[in-house]
Amino acid sequence: MKNTQTIKNSNHEILFIQIDNKNKFINCIDSQRVLNTLYKEENIDISFISAVFSGRRAFSKTIIKDLYYLPKGYEALITFSIDGLYKVVITQSFKMQYYNCSFADLFCKQLESQIDKKGINNIAVSFSAGLDSSSILFSLCDIKKRKKDWNVIAFCWYSDEISSQDDLLYSENVCIELGVPFYKMPICYGDLFKVVDNFEYSPIIDTSILFMDVEKKIQDELLKLYENEDYLIINGHGGDHLFLDPVPAAMIFNKPFFSNLNRIQRYSALNYIQLIKEATFSYLENKNSTDFEIQRTHAIYEACSNNCWSKDTSSSVTTLYPFTELKVIEASLSYKLDDILDSKYSRYAYRMSMYDRFGHSIFLRNSKGHMTGSYQLAIKHNQIKLLDLIQDGFLVKNNIIDMNSIKNIFEKVSLGYTGFPYILGLVLSIEILIEHLMKKGLIHDEV
Numbered sequence: 037m038k039n040t041q042t043i044k045n046s047n048h049e050i051l052f053i054q055i056d057n058k059n060k061f062i063n064c065i066d067s068q069r070v071l072n073t074l075y076k077e078e079n080i081d082i083s084f085i086s087a088v089f090s091g092r093r094a095f096s097k098t099i100i101k102d103l104y105y106l107p108k109g110y111e112a113l114i115t116f117s118i119d120g121l122y123k124v125v126i127t128q129s130f131k132m133q134y135y136n137c138s139f140a141d142l143f144c145k146q147l148e149s150q151i152d153k154k155g156i157n158n159i160a161v162s163f164s165a166g167l168d169s170s171s172i173l174f175s176l177c178d179i180k181k182r183k184k185d186w187n188v189i190a191f192c193w194y195s196d197e198i199s200s201q202d203d204l205l206y207s208e209n210v211c212i213e214l215g216v217p218f219y220k221m222p223i224c225y226g227d228l229f230k231v232v233d234n235f236e237y238s239p240i241i242d243t244s245i246l247f248m249d250v251e252k253k254i255q256d257e258l259l260k261l262y263e264n265e266d267y268l269i270i271n272g273h274g275g276d277h278l279f280l281d282p283v284p285a286a287m288i289f290n291k292p293f294f295s296n297l298n299r300i301q302r303y304s305a306l307n308y309i310q311l312i313k314e315a316t317f318s319y320l321e322n323k324n325s326t327d328f329e330i331q332r333t334h335a336i337y338e339a340c341s342n343n344c345w346s347k348d349t350s351s352s353v354t355t356l357y358p359f360t361e362l363k364v365i366e367a368s369l370s371y372k373l374d375d376i377l378d379s380k381y382s383r384y385a386y387r388m389s390m391y392d393r394f395g396h397s398i399f400l401r402n403s404k405g406h407m408t409g410s411y412q413l414a415i416k417h418n419q420i421k422l423l424d425l426i427q428d429g430f431l432v433k434n435n436i437i438d439m440n441s442i443k444n445i446f447e448k449v450s451l452g453y454t455g456f457p458y459i460l461g462l463v464l465s466i467e468i469l470i471e472h473l474m475k476k477g478l479i480h481d482e483v
Contacts, residue, residue: 039116044129045106050344052239053112055102055124060116068236074100075239075478085466086436088241089459095334096126096341098239099469105240107340109362126337130362132369139386140393142367144175147358148183151268154354157183158267160258163190163218165207165398167387168272172358174394176270177214189261191219193250195410210398221257223250225414229422229464231472238345243461245468246411255353267353274339274359278368279376279383280332328373336365415460416450422464429467437463 039060045051052065054074065071081101096104096112104124106112113125135142151159161176163169173190180186190211194204204220211218230249237245258267276282343357358364371385378384381402391399415422423446431437445460473479 038118041114041116042111043106043114044111045108046129047108049108050341051106051108052098053104053106053114053124055104055114055122057102057116057120057122062114071239072476072478074103075473077479079103080430080479082434082436085241085431086434088462089431089436095337096124099241099466100239103239105341107337107344109340109365110337128333128337130366130369133363133366134370135363135367138393139367139371139389140171140175143171143358143364144178144393146361146363147172147175147270148179150356150358150361151186151270154268154356156266156268156354157185157187158262158265159186159188159270160261160267161188161190161216161270162272163192163207163211165203165210165401166272167383167390167399167401168275168359170210170396170398171275171390172270172272173211173214173216174390174396174398177216178394187262189217189219191221191254191258193221193223193254195223195225195413219257219261221254223253223410225410225417227253228410228414229418229468231468231475233472233475237469237472240341240345241462241465241469242342242345243458243465244342245465246461258353269353269355271343271355271357272359274336274343274357275386276383277335277339278332278359278365279371279386280328280335281376281382283328283373283377283382336360411456412449412452415446415456419446419450422446425467425471426463430470431463431466 041062043051043053043062043064048066050066052071054063054065055061056063079100081097081099084097084101085099096106098105104112104126106126109129111127111129113127115123115125117123137145159176161169161173163173173188176186176188180188190207192204192207194201208218208220227247227250229246232248232252255269258269339357340360343360368386375385376383381387381400387399423443426432426437426442427439432439442460442463445457449456449460470479
């Protein structure tokens with residue numbers, strides 16, 4: 037007879053679930069101290085990490101055997117079977133909702149509510165002049181007309197080593213227009229790919245580990261600006277996940293050609309190079325998951341997981357992520373694929389909602405600042421050190437990756453022939469996590 041148990045996460049930012057299959061027992065963990073006791077050589081799940089690199093990654097799984105995670109607003113159904121196996125199914129508790137206001141109006145109300153609950157008036161916006169951070173900054177400035185005691189600033193991290201500073205200048209001009217102080221926080225390639233000892237590391241595979249040192253430096257600078265007073269950081273991570281941007285090209289081809297002609301035309305107008313690349317890879321890899329809602333569900337889960345862990349760490353700084361708030365997610369689900377694609381703009385319906393409310397051309401701007409150049413320089417200048425880390429590391433030791441392939445990727449990235457591939461971010465994230473665990477004495481070199 038099957039034994040089924042349900043775990044709901046309604047109160048914690050993130051909840052970890054340890055499954056004891058032998059005794060059909062589930063242990064819920066919300067403590068970093070308890071998590072640290074699980075970091076042992078025998079608990080590292082080599083088969084799961086291997087699956088990550090073969091495209092068979094399990095939803096909600098961590099690098100620790102039989103340990104899963106639930107962001108706030110999700111529930112897990114765990115079924116134990118008589119053959120000694122178990123199955124974990126993750127579902128979301130939120131559903132699509134139609135609200136009696138525009139997406140921009142709802143977003144503004146939810147952002148104000150989030151901040152009011154914290155009771156902190158010093159507010160720093162991570163601002164790149166992209167769609168999501170612009171939505172946050174313009175909403176805050178609108179709310180600030182009533183909240184006179186709010187002290188709002190914008191900041192961004194940047195690198196002088198990147199050749200073009202156009203996006204930085206654009207961001208600065210927008211802030212001048214809004215009357216918001218804008219702080220530029222310089223970083224260099226040496227700030228990336230470093231182990232930060234006083235951060236709590238997640239057992240979730242997450243590429244944000246690559247710039248933890250940058251986050252720490254930014255927090256220190258903001259503390260100085262606010263003269264050691266409490267402050268909030270507002271971060272736009274998750275906005276692209278809600279609308280699955282960019283839309284995978286495989287979805288464009290999951291119906292007969294002529295029924296998708298308009299969709300293909302709109303998509304190719306936005307990025308025809310990406311369309312050709314993704315269509316080719318989709319054909320070669322025979323991808324199965326071409327359903328928009330399924331992939332968006334996965335993307336939202338990923339964003340909620342990243343944001344929940346960031347809010348749950350030991351850092352004294354509070355970071356708010358308005359795009360993964362319940363009502364904002366529910367409102368975004370009312371937009372379907374045809375609402376998102378347009379001949380000129382990605383995330384069309386959301387973008388136009390913000391434009392209608394604020395009337396600023398920033399919401400009609402597709403380009404935005406990025407840090408690809410800094411990643412490339414970090415690879416170039418730290419190539420020997422990073423290659424040694426990988427060569428002597430966990431993934432090569434366990435025959436999970438091919439070192440020659442990694443060297444080839446390094447060479448292309450350091451020469452600027454390509455951007456910063458996600459696969460390279462995964463490799464470095466895992467190796468930096470393992471190195472951190474070794475430094476803390478939680479695991480040893482034999483792993």
